Amino acid sequence: MEGFVDVMFQPLEDFWRGFISFVPNLLVMIFIFILGFLFAWVIGILLKRVLAVVKFDIWCDRVGLTALIRKGDVWAKPSEVFVRILYWFLVILFIMIGLTALQLPTIDNLISQFFVYIPRAFSALLILIAGYLFAGFLSRAVLIAAVNSGYHYAKILAEAVRLLLVVLILAMALEQLQIAPGIVVAAFSLLFGGIVLALAIAFGVGGIDAAKRIIEKGGEEKKEETGEKGRDIEHL
Amino acid sequence: MLEMTEHVDKADILIGIASFNNARTIGHVVKAVDAGLMKYFPDRKAVIVNSDGGSTDGTPDIVRTATHDHAAIFLSHPVYPAHRISIPYNGIPGKGSAFRAIFQKAVEMGAEACCVVDADLRSITPEWIELLLSPIMKEGFDFVAPFYSRHKYDGTITNSIVYPMTQALYGKRIRQPIGGEFGFSGKLAAFYLTQNVWESHVARFGIDIWMTTEAIANDFKVCQTFLGAKIHDPRDPGADLSDMLVQVVVTLFNLTEKHYEKWKGIKGSMDVPAFGFRYHVGLEPVRVNIERMLGIFRTGIRDLGPIWLKILGSGDFGEIEAIGKLSGKAFRFPPKLWTGILYDYAIAYHKRLISSEHLIKSLLPLYLGKTASFIMEVEDMDNEGAEAEIERLCMEFGEKKEYLVNNWREGGA
Numbered sequence: 001m002e003g004f005v006d007v008m009f010q011p012l013e014d015f016w017r018g019f020i021s022f023v024p025n026l027l028v029m030i031f032i033f034i035l036g037f038l039f040a041w042v043i044g045i046l047l048k049r050v051l052a053v054v055k056f057d058i059w060c061d062r063v064g065l066t067a068l069i070r071k072g073d074v075w076a077k078p079s080e081v082f083v084r085i086l087y088w089f090l091v092i093l094f095i096m097i098g099l100t101a102l103q104l105p106t107i108d109n110l111i112s113q114f115f116v117y118i119p120r121a122f123s124a125l126l127i128l129i130a131g132y133l134f135a136g137f138l139s140r141a142v143l144i145a146a147v148n149s150g151y152h153y154a155k156i157l158a159e160a161v162r163l164l165l166v167v168l169i170l171a172m173a174l175e176q177l178q179i180a181p182g183i184v185v186a187a188f189s190l191l192f193g194g195i196v197l198a199l200a201i202a203f204g205v206g207g208i209d210a211a212k213r214i215i216e217k218g219g220e221e222k223k224e225e226t227g228e229k230g231r232d233i234e235h236l
Numbered sequence: 237m238l239e240m241t242e243h244v245d246k247a248d249i250l251i252g253i254a255s256f257n258n259a260r261t262i263g264h265v266v267k268a269v270d271a272g273l274m275k276y277f278p279d280r281k282a283v284i285v286n287s288d289g290g291s292t293d294g295t296p297d298i299v300r301t302a303t304h305d306h307a308a309i310f311l312s313h314p315v316y317p318a319h320r321i322s323i324p325y326n327g328i329p330g331k332g333s334a335f336r337a338i339f340q341k342a343v344e345m346g347a348e349a350c351c352v353v354d355a356d357l358r359s360i361t362p363e364w365i366e367l368l369l370s371p372i373m374k375e376g377f378d379f380v381a382p383f384y385s386r387h388k389y390d391g392t393i394t395n396s397i398v399y400p401m402t403q404a405l406y407g408k409r410i411r412q413p414i415g416g417e418f419g420f421s422g423k424l425a426a427f428y429l430t431q432n433v434w435e436s437h438v439a440r441f442g443i444d445i446w447m448t449t450e451a452i453a454n455d456f457k458v459c460q461t462f463l464g465a466k467i468h469d470p471r472d473p474g475a476d477l478s479d480m481l482v483q484v485v486v487t488l489f490n491l492t493e494k495h496y497e498k499w500k501g502i503k504g505s506m507d508v509p510a511f512g513f514r515y516h517v518g519l520e521p522v523r524v525n526i527e528r529m530l531g532i533f534r535t536g537i538r539d540l541g542p543i544w545l546k547i548l549g550s551g552d553f554g555e556i557e558a559i560g561k562l563s564g565k566a567f568r569f570p571p572k573l574w575t576g577i578l579y580d581y582a583i584a585y586h587k588r589l590i591s592s593e594h595l596i597k598s599l600l601p602l603y604l605g606k607t608a609s610f611i612m613e614v615e616d617m618d619n620e621g622a623e624a625e626i627e628r629l630c631m632e633f634g635e636k637k638e639y640l641v642n643n644w645r646e647g648g649a
Contacts, residue, residue: 144597147539148478150532155539233522234390235477236414
């Protein structure tokens, strides 16, 4: 009879023992969560002040980052967006750390994968930001240089450069995130090659007359220069 | 033949010639300098320093060997024949780096007076040496700027940007602040050498405006001297105008930032002491392509609109759009608008609105529009008439200076 009672209560006892040993882990997890929220909140306030001191919003306006986030329908100040991103990053980070306190093998496995992925996500974000700035810079340089050379299709040329760079940057970011890398590389090669081919064909077929005009105009200018008396204007 | 002197220790006078592949003309320049030294400073120890940027056409050899028959020019023999040194310079290739090597030599040799002349000059005479050095040696000046007779179409960066802005900011009327030939005291050479600017555009074409502005802003005694016509070899057609503009204007704006405390309170302008006898000279014709200039200006309006709008605001940009619609001979770029544009560019540069290189390069179409307008305005005028137009522009810069002062904020926006 005693044995029967023991068998009956054994699972309950096991559950209770398990529960007793789990509670401290749960409390630790909750504590880490609360700590995480507090830490993120404090860091957020500090960062907000630092960004205000270094005039981060003005810098974002200048380099075009404000315009970029507006395109994404985000209307908060860039510094606020940055602080919010960091706040939630820290909160998620602490949630992940807290979950490890539960010592559940499945969750541990997921969390270790998450931590392995963080550097990739971070570098992909950096590639996107730096790439966007670089594409804008280079496209503007091409635009100004083309206008100063008297090239009629300066804007189209600058936009083409920007488009090519954006495609390249997106492909690099996706490759970094390891999202179907094979497909990304293939799609990028096709798209990039396609754009270059399209430009070549467009100029070769559609631009025959334009090319002819440019060459003829160049020839005429040369003739004028050699025919006209005098030297060139001195700018300095 | 004059002796070579890699071992000269001391000199009273130093003449610097910056060169790069100037074999065709440097012989004439050295002869003129040599004759000038013999004629006007026969009892002074002088050295000619050729600072060369790695010429491959034998330029340094010509400097060493160029000679003429002194007996045909002079009755007496000089006490100290001028020594000649040819040195390669280090650093960024450019006129400024070449000048730096010349300043170093001047300081090393304890030169009392120095001058620099271009290696591609065709119109240099022995008198230039006297005109550039005497104000220093006899009158106690520290900096001598050149004053030339130039074709009314020439020197458009000088006429529309550098001269009006320098005059308005620092209150000194120096007609050719970026002339290329300068005289300076040993004291000023030592001052130049202590400045940490040799990795910037000062190492290139920015050197001229830098030398002039630093001399004015640091209260060195400044004057100008009339040299006659300046004729030199045609420049390298590959030399990019927008690069030249960037080098000069970035240096000008950097100096404007540096000397804000100096210029903010200056009102009006005055002549600086002038030397030399002014006379009229015949000038060779200059070829201009107004259509191309206006073409680039109008392409700028169409394609650079967002950039200009950001720098100038809607008021001035609207005016630019309006004048862009004027055709042919009716096209005019009002001095007031040009003044506002240049001041807005200076402010935008100070506030780091966009990259400095892009900012100044985006000024080129506006500059070409202004140049085309000026050429059409003065087409039927003589040189005096054209000069009066330039002075009118300078007055505009002076009157609008308050706008620049009021919109200037220390350390950016």
